[in-house]
Amino acid sequence: MKKTKGILIIIGGDLSLPSEANGSEDMGNGTMHETEAEIITTFCRSLPGKTSRIEIIPTASEVPEKSSQRYVQAFENLGQTNVGVLDIRTREEAQAEDTVARTREAEGFLFTGGNQLRLTTLLGGTEFLSVLLDRFRQEPVVIAGTSAGAMCMSDTMIYEGSSHEALRKGEVKFSSGFGILDNVIIDTHFVKRGRIGRLFQAVAQNPASLGIGLGEDTGLLITKGDVQEAIGSGLIIVVDGANIRHTNMASISEGELISIENLNVHVMIPGDKYILSEHKFIPAQSE
Template sequence: MKIRGKLVIIGGAVDKGSFTETDLDKNAANNLNFFETGILKRILNESKHKADSRIEVITTASKIPKEIGPEYVKALNYLGAKNVDVLHLDKREMAMQPEYLERLRNADVVMFTGGDQLRLTSILGGTPFHDLMLEKYYNEDFIYAGTSAGAAAASNNMIYQGSSSEALLKGEVKITSGLGLIDGVIIDTHFVQRGRIGRLFQAVVGNPKVLGIGLGEDTGLLIKNNSEMEAIGSGLVILVDGREIKDTNLTQVELGQPISINHLVTHVMSKYDTFDLKTHKMHIQSSQYAEKLQFLSDD
């Protein structure tokens, strides 16, 4: 089944520019890297109608929705988006009301902000809003974009709790069901900055078929057809592949005890690198062997 929608998952702290400053236009030069090549600009370029796409910023995960929502509207407007609004869904009954379903039906892009991913799944999970979003993602030229909590909740399996420092002690990482847009992966965010690699190791060793994705801040993945992943943004994406694990003590130790893992494979992606979820093959865009590979192909 070919999936028509696109998924953009972001590690958090998206650089929207200094929109809290009153002299934004005077300082625009300081943000040119973002405005020209940033993640939100890429979302616009990938959307169905580009600058005319209907975008709904959904603040369900956030505890400060009235503050964070307008920041995204300002950022997207500055990048040329003409049709952006904020959708505050903070109760399950709202996700069942026709007026909000109609807004989703008319949307080309939904942008889920950061916050608490458990709020997202507990408020939206299993509602008509959730069902319609999945239907649009599978069957339409539609983008689900999520940062931080919005990214973590995108997959079938979702990390919702677990300290960074104690993450490789058995039982420290808590996992539940996410929104289910993509299967076969589990996503962690603020990954490099908060030292969360141990959380992802434990998530993967418990089910090695699932590929762990660790997203740095202002870094993300653009995923097409639920398999073709391209790194976007300014930082790193860490992939943890457990399929070749040879041994672990996971089932032998008590809760709270350290976990051992033998032969866990990792990949590090940066901007424009790609990874295919079907073949588990990575392509480095600026490979040091690129000229040699080209020479061999010419022969």
């Protein structure tokens, strides 16, 4: 496990954001409810201060202006005064001097949802991503991604696959992700869209990787590239294939049913932790 100085927040989608009415942490009695917009608030608290530069990257979205504007507004409602949008739509723009300069200067980055293949095909192998990865390893920058923006953070990425046929070989399609997080495969909108089968196949095919299924408005706060804490309002499913004793993945043909023995599954609620390098679950109440 590679140790990093950066902080990563991966989010399952449908992120709760502060409205103008409560963004000043005022709900009539002077305080915001503790679960209101917890994830985006955690992102802001992980930054050095209110003037820290934040760049929103809506590359995954088909409507980047609309997608980015809601986050700009959310950050402003939380008092962040230095927010920009890195609207990268081509590989050429990802290599541009201005893009790279802004990537070197920002202290927080948020990738919106959309299509994860847009992110990897447009940004993979570019100077933008190279600088971002290097800074994440060596500096305490904060990177967050929601939905597609979360799925691309791993080294192996799911980009396609139906839920109801997910335990037939070949139904789930994989590609290379950004590699910000090692030995992990991420799926999002997990509980609502019934994607447990997708993650079972992903881990059976890549048993050295931990499967992480993120519920909506739910995320993992990951520090040192290893310590993962559940935050937000929902559930996280962790699928660990380290102890698999049998799977027929190598012997069956495309479309046939997958058999897996001794696949370990954990259910995390907010406050629970998982130490990736140790395959260790730490319940919130044990601390």
